[in-house]
Amino acid sequence: MVAMDNLITGNLNNIAHHAGNTHFEFIHHDVSNFIYVPGEVDVVLHFASPASPIDYLKYPIQTLKVGALGTHNALGLARAKGAKFILASTSEVYGDPLVHPQVETYVGNVDPIGPRGVYDEAKRYAEALVMAYHRTHGMDTRIVRIFNTYGPRMRLDDGRVVPNFIGQALRGEPLTVYGDGSQTRCFQYVSDLVEGIYRLLNSSFTDPVNIGTTAEMSILEFAEAVNEISGNAAGIIYKEALRIQGDPQTRRPDTTRARTILGWEPKVPLADGLTHTIDYFRQVL
Ligand code: UDP
Numbered sequence: 257m258v259a260m261d262n263l264i265t266g267n268l269n270n271i272a273h274h275a276g277n278t279h280f281e282f283i284h285h286d287v288s289n290f291i292y293v294p295g296e297v298d299v300v301l302h303f304a305s306p307a308s309p310i311d312y313l314k315y316p317i318q319t320l321k322v323g324a325l326g327t328h329n330a331l332g333l334a335r336a337k338g339a340k341f342i343l344a345s346t347s348e349v350y351g352d353p354l355v356h357p358q359v360e361t362y363v364g365n366v367d368p369i370g371p372r373g374v375y376d377e378a379k380r381y382a383e384a385l386v387m388a389y390h391r392t393h394g395m396d397t398r399i400v401r402i403f404n405t406y407g408p409r410m411r412l413d414d415g416r417v418v419p420n421f422i423g424q425a426l427r428g429e430p431l432t433v434y435g436d437g438s439q440t441r442c443f444q445y446v447s448d449l450v451e452g453i454y455r456l457l458n459s460s461f462t463d464p465v466n467i468g469t470t471a472e473m474s475i476l477e478f479a480e481a482v483n484e485i486s487g488n489a490a491g492i493i494y495k496e497a498l499r500i501q502g503d504p505q506t507r508r509p510d511t512t513r514a515r516t517i518l519g520w521e522p523k524v525p526l527a528d529g530l531t532h533t534i535d536y537f538r539q540v541l
Contacts, residue, residue: 258293262286264315265306270409288321291329297337299457302330303344305379309372310415316374323378324385331389342398342457343386345464348376349401352504357472359510360401360464370502383464390462398456403468403509407446407529408536418443421479422530422537425488434497437476440506444469445529448522455518466509469522485530 259271260283274280285291287304305322306312312319327343334341350358351366366376383399390397406418413419421431444467452467473481479492514520 257281258283260285260287260291261304264318265308265311265411265414267409267411286322287326287329288318289325289329291333293333293337297333297339299340299342300330300334300337301342301344301457302327302382304330305344305375307346307375308411308414308416309375312375313371319374320378323375323382327382327385331385331395335389335393335395340396340398340457341386341389342400342453343382344453345383345399345401346375346379347401347403347466347468347507347509348372349380349383350504350507351376352502353506356506357470357508357510358466360466360513367502372502387462397462398459399462399464400453400456401464401466401509402449403466403507404441404443405446405449405468406443407533410533412537412540417441417475417478418533419537421482422486422534423541424490425482425486426534426537426541428488428490430490430493431479431482431488432495432497433475433479433492434495434503435475436494437479437492438474438505439503440472440474440508441478442469442472442508443478443526443529444522445524445526445532448524451523452514452518452520455520456514459518461513461517463513465513465517466511467514467520468509468511470508470511471526472506472508481526482530482534485527486534 258281304326306315306319350364354365355362368377386397389395410419412423424431449467456465
């Protein structure tokens, strides 16, 4: 297995457990530039991109490039090697959705020049490119639309709600809820996502598939859950963050495709997943 990353948002510690594994190789490379891999390749998994709103606002051009040029290069590699290809897409392709829950056939509500446009449009373009390669070259492709995911090895300062809240809770600080906290998300544990991606890869389904839980909760409810599980007594403070502009008010996947086509169901309850994740952050703090 070959892993590639330019590490602008990644961290080598996340693959430290592969040290000494002769079947694993890391190449420090930006996939927005031509990708060279010697030998045979069975599957290309294109997961490269900043994915946290804070990160893609910090790296807007890199985010657009990796969605466009990075996807082009990764598809080119897969085509040259006769490999299967999977794109990590996102619930952000639905933007601030006007259809709820979000079914894969919903085309979305995205502002191309809004603060999230650099990520949303890059991923929408990436999906278009994957389908064009599939239709034009008959390539064996998959698109997974990943909804909010959490778990160990997230970056404590990546700005997303899970590491933010857990970091604050472990420091005994109040949790920063942006706006009134009524905006909703569904949080899936990383092992459920991995299982969904694995099943999709082994299926023959080429249209996009949502992978996420349907347990929708408000950010305020989520903050209360983090405080309760971590034993943080400092409560909550409300913050009017600048980045709230374009913050989707609701988000919940319709997972009929994942359930019927892949036989997939998320298994890890929020309380268990949060407990594992809090334990992890306790070690790294
Ligand atoms: N959020 C929050 N406090 C924080 C960080 C995020 O209230 O410290 C909110 C944010 O406004 C959004 C939700 O939590 O409504 C999820 O944000 P995240 O950055 O995790 O990713 P998103 O789901 O928006 O892509």
